[in-house]
Amino acid sequence: MLAADFTRFNDAHLRHSLNGPNPTTLLNAQTESAQHLARSALAIVDTLNAQPMYHSPAIHAVYARVRQLAHLASDAADHLIDAVDLLDHTRAGLPVELGDGFLAVVTEQEARRGAGRCFSLVASLTALGSSDALATAELFAVERRRGFVPEYRPPALSRTQDSTLRAVARGDVAITGGKPYLRREDLRVSISTIRALESRGLVMREDCPAWGRGERVHLTAAGRRDLAASFARPRSTAPAAARPPARPAATAARTAAR
Structure with missing residues (x-):
């Protein structure tokens, strides 16, 4: 990519x-x-x-x-x-x-x-x-994809996970000292969200040569596919927490753009 x-x-x-x-x-x-x-x-x-x-x-x-x-x-x-x-x-x-x-x-x-x-x-x-x-x-x-309903529907992501995936794709997220380091002050990304995306195989860490940053977070091939799929659909807001917590809303679509 x-x-x-x-x-x-x-x-x-x-x-x-x-x-x-x-x-x-x-x-x-x-x-x-x-x-x-x-x-x-x-x-x-x-x-x-x-x-x-x-x-x-x-x-x-x-x-x-x-x-x-x-x-x-x-x-x-x-x-x-x-x-x-x-x-x-x-x-x-x-x-x-x-x-x-x-x-x-x-x-x-x-x-x-x-x-x-x-x-x-x-x-x-x-x-x-x-x-x-x-x-x-x-x-x-x-x-x-205008006027088409994409066939591929990846697993649902919460709004926070979706925004984090996009931040990773922009090169905004690194990890230093076990905590996220963000290039933009208007971003908020937690280490728990990164770990959740890692557990789903959507992001990975690489050694980061830039000053003061231990690891850069990058999308995996699956992460690129799922993020690209979300481009063809409006991002939805995850439902409010309930007891038991509700599953997050899906944001999916399919595209071949890299």
Whole structure:
């Protein structure tokens, strides 16, 4: 899923700085990851092209959003390549372009500062990739399933579980010190909800390389399927607690969007 790939890229990016002895190794690795993101987004465009469908305004918006994600990832890769070139040329004593075609030999400290600016720009380019990818998948699913009742009905989720599943898909949920760490202040996620989703095989934990976070919570294949199914149906509110507690309302539908 493209959203999860953006999350992993951003986590790896946040972990590192260019102060180490060999920053080009990090920059080259992130360049490959950014290029992979761009290829993945363009592959989605190819998949869309292969599907016979009416190109409504919503579908046109889906195309535009996916292409924008590809461009952002490609631009990120270009900035990382620029950073590598700046460091390599400086190390070799070669002049570098400082703008408007002006060439000069810079110090290693100046080169690292310039590479650092490229590195920071990449973080801003890809920061919203996960949430944008998720929103685009939902837009596509809702439009394609308009007027249809999806066949697949996953097990019911409470409203809290459903919102947590979406937060996980956006890359907003990590765990540190046994407690959820949330990127957005308006979110409330409990460890018990995460464990409940884990017990149902909908989410999993991965080691998270970003600063201060022990584990990142990601969707499993089943979690992606069930979340995608919910896109085609309005989210319902779980019934109020009773004695015995009532089962939560179902929120299900089927879509092939990833």
